[in-house]
Amino acid sequence: MTKTRIAVAGAGYIGLAHMGVIQSSPTCMLSAIVDPSPAAVDIAAKAGVPLYRSLDELFGKDRPDGVVLATPNQLHVEHALKCIEAGVPMLLEKPVAPTVEEAETLVKEAERTGAKILIGHHRAHSPIMARAKQLIDEGRLGKLVAVMGSAVFFKPDHYFADAPWRKEPGAGPILLNMIHEVHNLRMLCGDIVAVQAFASQATRGFPVEDTVAINLRFAGGALGTFMLSDTAASARSWEQTSQENKAYATYPDEDCYVIAGTFGSLSVPTMRLKTYGRAEDRSWWKPFDVSVADVTRDDPLKHQIEHFGCVVRGEAEPIVSARDGLQNLRITEAIVEAARTGSIVDTTPV
Ligand SMILES: NC(=O)c1ccc[n+]([C@@H]2O[C@H](COP(=O)([O-])OP(=O)(O)OC[C@H]3O[C@@H](n4cnc5c(N)ncnc54)[C@H](O)[C@@H]3O)[C@@H](O)[C@H]2O)c1
Numbered sequence: 001m002t003k004t005r006i007a008v009a010g011a012g013y014i015g016l017a018h019m020g021v022i023q024s025s026p027t028c029m030l031s032a033i034v035d036p037s038p039a040a041v042d043i044a045a046k047a048g049v050p051l052y053r054s055l056d057e058l059f060g061k062d063r064p065d066g067v068v069l070a071t072p073n074q075l076h077v078e079h080a081l082k083c084i085e086a087g088v089p090m091l092l093e094k095p096v097a098p099t100v101e102e103a104e105t106l107v108k109e110a111e112r113t114g115a116k117i118l119i120g121h122h123r124a125h126s127p128i129m130a131r132a133k134q135l136i137d138e139g140r141l142g143k144l145v146a147v148m149g150s151a152v153f154f155k156p157d158h159y160f161a162d163a164p165w166r167k168e169p170g171a172g173p174i175l176l177n178m179i180h181e182v183h184n185l186r187m188l189c190g191d192i193v194a195v196q197a198f199a200s201q202a203t204r205g206f207p208v209e210d211t212v213a214i215n216l217r218f219a220g221g222a223l224g225t226f227m228l229s230d231t232a233a234s235a236r237s238w239e240q241t242s243q244e245n246k247a248y249a250t251y252p253d254e255d256c257y258v259i260a261g262t263f264g265s266l267s268v269p270t271m272r273l274k275t276y277g278r279a280e281d282r283s284w285w286k287p288f289d290v291s292v293a294d295v296t297r298d299d300p301l302k303h304q305i306e307h308f309g310c311v312v313r314g315e316a317e318p319i320v321s322a323r324d325g326l327q328n329l330r331i332t333e334a335i336v337e338a339a340r341t342g343s344i345v346d347t348t349p350v
Contacts, residue, residue, distance in 0.1 A: 004309045005031035007064040009055060009079060011043045014093060014120075015070035019047060021305045022068075028309045031064045055079055059086045066090065066312040070120075073098045077106050080117065084109060089116035091308045095179055096325030100333055103326040110322045118308050118318040119325035121183040125303035128242055128269045131295040132188055132259075135266055140275055142263030147189050147216070147224035149257045150236040151181050160206070172208035173230045174199070174339070179332045180238070181226065183320070188259060188268075191219040192331050193348045199339035203231045214335055219348075242269045243297050264288065271295055 006022050008015050011033050022030045033044045036053045044051035052058040055067070059082070066089045069079045077097045083090040096119055097103035110117050123129055135141070151173070160166050166176075186192060194217040199209035210231040216224035227236075235241065235251040243250045255267040263282065264275030274288035310316035327349055334345040 001027065003027060003029040004312050005029055005065045006068060006305075006308070006312075007032040007034060007052075007058060007062075007066075008068045008070060009034035009058075010068075010070035010072070010093075011035045011037075011040045012070065015068070016043070017301055018068045018070055018091075018305065019043075021299070021302045023047070025302075025305055025309070028305055032058060032062060034058050034067075055082045055086075059088070064088060066308060068120075068308075069093060077102045080106055081109060084113055084115040087115075089118075089308075089312045091118045091120055091304070092322070092325070093120040094183075094325060095175075095329050095332070096322060097329065100326065100330050103322075103329050107322045107326050116311050116318065117322040118304075118311050119320045119322060119328075120304070121180065121320045121325070121328065122300045122304045123180055123184055123238065123244075124187060124300075124320045125307060126242065126244060126300040127298050127303070128244075128271070128295055129184060129187060129300075131271065131293055132266060132268050135273070135293055136188055136259065136261075140264060140273065141259060141261030141266055144189055144218070144220060144222040144259065144261045146260045147185065147218070147222055147257065148260075149181060149185060149224065149226040150228070150234075151177055151238065151256065152227050152229045152232045152234040153237040153240060154233040155230040160204070167204075167206040167208055169208050172210075173228050174209065174212055174335050175332060177230070178212075178214075178226075178228055178335060179328050181228070182328045182331045183324070184238070184257070185216065185224065185226075186324075186328070186331075188257070189218050189220070189222055189224070191327075191349055192216050192224075193219050194344050194346055195331065195334050195338050196344050197335050197339040209339065212335070212339060214338075238269075244300055266293070269295075 006028050022028050032050045034052045068091045070093050196215040199212045204210045211229040214226040235254045238256050239248045241254050241256050257268040259266050271293040273291045276282045311318050331347045334347045338345045
């Protein structure tokens, strides 16, 4: 089989991770790097691929089968529009754009032209998420009622000292971290139609929030609560429980989500199930059937690039579309707005 040729634009933190999974893919190969930074010269030489300083230069000389856009957020729309114009499918890193307004422009253009865009919400490709979704879709939990989630972790002080913009509005755990949780929750529990939030900066004292308590209303009627903090020393985050990113210490006794329905609950990512087999057995005085759903943990970035290869070759539709990316951004911005105003913000998809 001829390998699918993929160029990576932006050879920074996540771009390097994309390059790694492309280089070890059985179906895709790295065709080029696009990055104007001097550091990219060595990176391209080590990878043994041509380096281009811009997408215009790349498309002037070569036409890869697909492009990974791992460039800074402010460049996402400009770069995505260039790929659309060149007719090249793209894996565009999250967030789809820095603002909802810009994201809407991109989604309209993508839908008008039928461009192939996969948004890099990589956890959508996690085997844990796939298994959890399967159990929920099979009805093992009954009708969903309550969702309890957390992303409660401690970012080291130097994270803020190294890049002072991280202390300012525009950064903060809602915009930087919550967008991943929003996609996970939508994937498992359906669309989020309203949000409410309390935010606090009482611990770090920065202009941006450090801790947020969020209420969520799902389209199917379930309600959710979500605790978010970059300042509370806890392991209750996807990163510290899923065992997917080896950069993080992980704790197999902790969960970050508990999803409860009329027949049982699922704790994610330990995959502990507590269910009632028969409707008449449902009572808090009766024991649950207790089990652990099997799952093979694996790197979602690897699965994401294989899926992108399928999208490029026309074998699959993107499982995270540009419109999904827009909706994730809308909900994330709505949480910021809800915390700022103290109001309930409607997030019904348009
Ligand atoms: N999916 C995830 O979990 C995840 C994790 C981290 C970052 N991201 C996203 O990935 C994107 C990149 O983040 P990062 O942390 O890797 O940033 P980074 O600063 O480490 O890397 C960005 C790279 O883009 C390059 N660049 C700048 N201008 C360019 C241009 N015009 N053309 C090509 N390359 C250019 C820079 O030189 C740099 O190498 C952001 O959108 C971020 O939100 C996603």
